[in-house]
Amino acid sequence: MPLDRPTVEAALADLLDPETGRSVVKTEQVHDIDIQGPRATVTLGLTTWSAPLWEEVREECHRLLTNRLPSGTDVRVRVVEHFRPAERIGQIGVTAKSVIAVGSGKGGVGKSTIAACLAYGLRNAGSKVGLMDADVYGPSIPHLLGVAERPTLVEGRLQPVSRDNIRVMSMGFLVPPGEAVVWRGPMLHGAITQFLRDTEWGDLD
Incomplete structure (x- = not known):
């Protein structure tokens, strides 16, 4: 040989x-x-x-x-x-190197807390991080991060709220405190898709 x-x-x-x-x-x-x-x-x-x-x-x-x-x-x-550039992921169009999904079939078990801790840990390691709160019925990321401002709309695209250099999007930014969301099925799926597709996340790690 x-x-x-x-x-x-x-x-x-x-x-x-x-x-x-x-x-x-x-x-x-x-x-x-x-x-x-x-x-x-x-x-x-x-x-x-x-x-x-x-x-x-x-x-x-x-x-x-x-x-x-x-x-x-x-x-x-x-x-x-080894440098790996951010790539367009799937059909949604988010440009990132990696996606971490935090989920559970049960509420109140710490999904948002874990997601926020991961976001800050990766940010502290030097990564460009986006955090999307996909909990439409009980979004808690705004409360955890202490953010109350609303995202702006620029040229038809939502601009995520920036908190400690983390780009954040949540239904909690769009719905007044105490007001319930009664969406189901296609409307619910459409909101999550819009958060991913129509938000100007930029290039993320």
């Missing part, structure tokens, strides 16, 4: 990115393969979201290469940051 780039890439085909679960070869996260005699140095790009797992992935990469490359190969693995 020759020690060349195709051989190294084939050896890495089963190495999965911890964030996306996809092969690092297919997602072009193998930034460089340098072969000098019996030494193979691989530069692997991982996103900042998976930073806590970088060392674990580096060790797995080293193990795969050691087991699959010719005997005696001096394997070296470097991990660097």
Whole structure:
């Protein structure tokens, strides 16, 4: 078996990115393969979201290469940051790198609290974050964040309320306090779709 780039890439085909679960070869996260005699140095790009797992992935990469490359190969693995641009997600049109959904079939279990904590944690890590409160009947994100202002409309698009550099949208911004929402079925689904599609979220992480 020759020690060349195709051989190294084939050896890495089963190495999965911890964030996306996809092969690092297919997602072009193998930034460089340098072969000098019996030494193979691989530069692997991982996103900042998976930073806590970088060392674990580096060790797995080293193990795969050691087991699959010719005997005696001096394997070296470097991990660097891999930039992944925000992409248009689905048919709604939100542009983001990742979407985290927090849900439960039961009310009052802390969904909004967890969502808010995640938003602030990611913001503190340097991410551009949007937080959408999809609870139409009992929105609590405005109360949790201490926000009472209403979103504005610019050129037909809703401008999310900004709180601590987090872009926020909630039915609680649009319905007067104490007033119940009686929407059902298509109207309810349409409101959530509008929050996603017609809000100027910008590019999010």
